[in-house]
Amino acid sequence: MTAELGQRLKSVRKRRALTQKELAELSGLSVQRIRQLEQLEHQGVRLGTLRKLAVALRVRTSVLQPGGSTDTEHASPATEELWDGVRRALVAPLATVRDEDELASSDEVEASYMALMPLVDEHRYRDIAAVLPALLADAETLEGHEGRAVRARLLNLTAWLLVQNRQFDIAAMTIEQSIDVAPERGIAVGAVNAGVWSYLRQGDLDSARELAVKWADDIEPRFSTATPSQLALWGRLWLYVANVAVRDNAPGANADALALARAAAVRVGREVLYDGANPNRPFGPITVAQITAECAVITEQPGQTLAIADSLPTSIVAPTSAPRLRHRLDVANAHTQLRQWPEAIGTLKEIHSVAPEWLAQQRYARDILGTVVTERRTLTEDMRELADFVNLEF
Structure with a gap:
């Protein structure tokens, strides 16, 4: 490469x-x-x-980038250690043979899956990693349509968490497992979204675009009869295509993808969750606006990003939702591009206060702070503390 x-x-x-x-x-x-x-x-x-x-x-x-990926940043040793139990559970889930009366039912696994959502909502990765291995082992034994659906949704969630924590190789295996076990495409495409995001996070634009477009074509809904969930799944894929296109310096493809996603969002009319109960997988008019703002800051139009941010309601989307947190990073970047250092640091402090474990996994946050540290003549205590927290190298 x-x-x-x-x-x-x-x-x-x-x-x-x-x-x-x-x-x-x-x-x-x-x-x-x-x-x-x-x-x-x-x-x-x-x-x-x-x-x-x-x-x-x-x-x-x-x-x-003829060799594909350029941006892969693998997890730190501490993060690797945190998710070691989950990796082991995915690779060898049936290491312990249990009697039939010890096996969990679909309803029990579903209830445990739903009980995880408050932890997922708050990005409490340590707590999640502690309970997920046993839940994955229970889900491995589920059979039938309902059982496979529960297991696939749990694998979708696990894949999303692994990508979030930069465990890309095991995430890819988990995504394949989820697609294989999913009893219907509407569930499988949740894993596909995680796969596209994983490619995008690693900078592999061609693979991200190919996977997103393929599945968007496969599940294209009829607008007159499609459910909100079907429209959301399809629209979210087009937002990923827009993400790829803006990074690939393809403004026409970016505009087309945003237009398709916006049409789906208008038809849905509100924010809905497209991957089970995971609060970090929304789609709707606000999500489309956030991605539009992201595209603007990537093309160095910070004023447009801030204008979109100012126009969005703050009471509809949870402050800990991953798309909203990512949007706030875009806002911080926009302030940085405008050399508005206090505003940029204030936005990063806001994110740190509500989702510290999420922020620690964001290379984007390190990039923003790196710019601040480079451009500022002197640093405030807040700047130094944030730089230390996200492990910004000297």
Whole structure:
């Protein structure tokens, strides 16, 4: 991937008749950075950097990432240890043979699954990781349509949690298990959404787009008769396509995907949960607006992001919902782009106060704080504490 990137970047630059200095000026990167990339004197390249180069060179970002993923950041040793029991339960769920009268019923597993939701809502990963292995073992024995549906929803939730905590390899296996065991496509597509998000979080744009478009085509609903859940599942996939397109420097594809998702959201008319009872998987007009704001900040239109944020109601979506938390990071980034440091730090402090375990897993938060630390002449105590909390390297 490294050698291919250097060769591809140099080739595209020459085709555009640009010098390294001219490309640096157009992309906002330094000449030294351009030279390092072309001469392979670098350890890794972030997706945001590739997008800046793609915009300057008038190509898609994916043209510059022939090896696929560029942004994979695996979990810290502490996070790996936290989820070790869950990984073991997924790999060898039947290590202990139990008598038939010890097996849990579908209703019992469903009740335990629902009991997890307050913990999921508050992103209490330590508490979830402590109880999830036994629940996965119970679900492994479920049979029949109802049992498979319960097990698939639990696997969907587990996959989402693993992606959230950057356990990408075991998450991929869990997603495959969920799709395989799901008795109907409406349940399987919840796992597909986790899969698309996993690819996107790792910077693998081609794989994310291919998976999202394939399933969006497969489950395309008839608007006149579709249920809110069916529309939400389909619309959420198109939001992921929009996420991919804006990062891939494909504004037309981004606009088309947002338009399709917006049409579904208008038809639904409100925020609904598209993956069981998981409070972090909503879809509706607010979710579409949040993704629109995300696209704006990625294209360095912070004013539009802040305008959308100001227009959204605050009482409908829970403050700990993952999409809302991600949206607040976009708001913090918009303030950072405008060099509004107190507002950016204030937004990060707000997130920290309601979802500290979630914030600790966000590379995006480290990127925002990294910019603040670099640009500010001096740091406040709040800035230093937040940088330490998210493990921002020096």
